[in-house]
Amino acid sequence: MRTALLLLSLAALSLSPAGAADKDAEPALPFESRVDNGSAAVALDTAGKEPLVKMTNLSHQGEARLSFKGGHAPVRFTVRLGQIQTLQNVTIGNGKLSFTSQNFGGGESVAYFDQQGRSLSSSSNAAYSLRLVRHDNGDIDARLACPPGASLGKDVSVRWTRQIITRGFRGRLVEQ
16 A cells, blocks of 8 residues: 655645736645555646646556545546556546546547436536546546536545457467
């Protein structure tokens, strides 16, 4: 079990180089992560407008718990799954609500959910969205957007399973 504790200074991280506060930026929060299943290195980057949880050195499958110690998880944040290439599934949730996207190999995909976390086929009546984007280097961003006033609480879990593509080569399986 890995535990990473990053205490972030709100004053230092919420100021732009010119010294003026960025009105669109999410406030920085003390953050802690714990990998309960599998392996991953987890870090929080608050340099952009929205928090970015960077997960690297990922095992085939796993689960990480993210705790935003200063309050609630932000209503918009991105989890970057480093060099995972393709996903069988990814789930971001808090125990009551769970947002899952499956079989993602590239490009961009958006899944929509209602207030109770039920999957919807379109954006009409959607309260939550989970957008997956694959970068050229194999990183996959999973961006969760919640409705105004929604709260995921301070603890959020991220579960992932890599999609393994195998091809036979003279009797051996080769992972790509």
